[in-house]
Amino acid sequence: MAKQAVQLSKKKRTKYRFQKLKMCKKCNRYSVLKDKICPTCGTNLVGIESLVKSILKKRLTTEAIRILIVVCLGIVFAPTIKTMYYSLIAGIIFCISYVALTSLFMKSEYFHQMKKLLRADFRKIQAGIQYDSDLAKADVKEERLAAAYEKLREIGDFISTDRLKVRRVMVLNDIALRSDMELELEGLIPSSYDKDFVKYALEVLKINRMLITKKCIAYFIHYRDAIVIDFGMDSLVSVAGTALRMKLYILEFSTFIEEFLDYFPKERVLRLCSIIHANPEVEWGGLKEKTMRVVAKKYHYDPDFKSFTIERERVISHV
Template sequence: MCRKPKPGLRPVEELASRAAKRSLINDLLLSLLLTLIAILFSPTFQHMAISALCGIVLIAVLYAAQRKAHTSRTSIELGKMFVRDRERIAQGLVRNLEIAAAQDNEARSYELMREIAVLIRSDHIRKLQIFLLQSIMLRKDMELELEPLLLESFDPELAAYIGELTKIKRELIKDRTFKYVIKHEQQIRAMKDGEDILVGVAGAAVRMKRYVLAYASFIARYARKLPKDRFLRLYRIVMENPDSNWGALQAETSRIYEEKYQWDADFQQLKPRSTIHDV
């Protein structure tokens, strides 16, 4: 599915498209001029005809090639505009953001903040984005992101946002996020709902075997509090790959199984390894 252009960026893209068309017209005019010069300086009528024919072919080929390359040419022009007018564009977006904020339109404010973040990359902008995200009701169908928002330092709002994503879009939790959470594990644990966030991140890690292997020690610390469906997946991954280096996770998984799920019917029949998908 193609992503629709952001409303605030559409006029800029239209300007870039017009610039690309002007470039095409300039190229065609240059080709026409060269053709006319060739005709003008042709010594015979035969040479004039050949020059005219070659010019027509050149213009036709150039036009067809330029039409096919219009999208990439527009992207190039858009990049030039951002470089040339970056500050002016950012100032305009900031003004729009101020208007949206004054109208208490958090969703629109977040979209504008994302557009500003394209032009200005800083932790301050990221923190504002996270703050806005925490002020709106997040839904699974929203166009959310995480990795572009990750900070070097610990931020409780970011940790809370990660916790929300573990509930509605755990597929956004990837290596950089796992490393961020592990790096700031103690600060997150000290938060009001910190342990729930850490358990949620551990649950997101059991989506894939490679995550379980890479972050086995972290998962082992929170495996006991995983919801049944996440622990069932963890149990299957670990038990069906006994030769992998699970460290303490293998023993912890076995203990939890024996204490809580030994007689649970869902744990009695392991699925073949090929049926384990990213969920």
């Protein structure tokens, strides 16, 4: 199947994950998707924050009414004018303190109410996410890959199982990836070897090396035997090449880099040379020696490596 050319929208970011939760009051169903309208009944979805605020407002209004009733009863049943005044003053003081305390603790009250609602509606939220997941499945079937991926991406904020990660990766493998897309890699690393994930990671490597992080390189090293069988040695050479992105990575994966140094393209060897050259105080171990050997063997007459080879000759002649 040819890869589908799609436009992926930017991911909506929120401070807290729960802020993505919405509810259809008519269907009594939660959703974590970006849609503003319920796909079942067409009603506007209500965000969980508005939901909590309305619950809080209702509760505070009820409490305020109760206080007012107690104050009024105190005034009405006061046996003397003096006690009536006392009741009125006590009522006013009570009301003022109630308003002051409520506004002071409003934020913590809001989070307390939020926690209570999330705990009480846990099963309902789970069922809602399952429904969202079914919608994504239907999108895949109908080959609406961008819509399916965007749904799975939102669900991924709440569920981080290998099954979901692989579903996301499988959709991404059917999409023609571009560098302007907001892609993710580290968050999709499964806990065991997965061929689809490696296929996706190698595709990402071609368009955005920045996404190949420490965790991802470690994954390639851990499953290197299976990766060589499925994708060949070149895949490991490319990953080792991306480890040259940062000095820290070079130090961390120096043995891995050393192993594939002979197969690196010139531009990668040049980069490694420049980093080693620019950091003489760093203890590079065997990597420095091997790099210099590769340079002496393959790029001895290359003017781009002149500054490095001259230095080596100087060292050798000095010895």
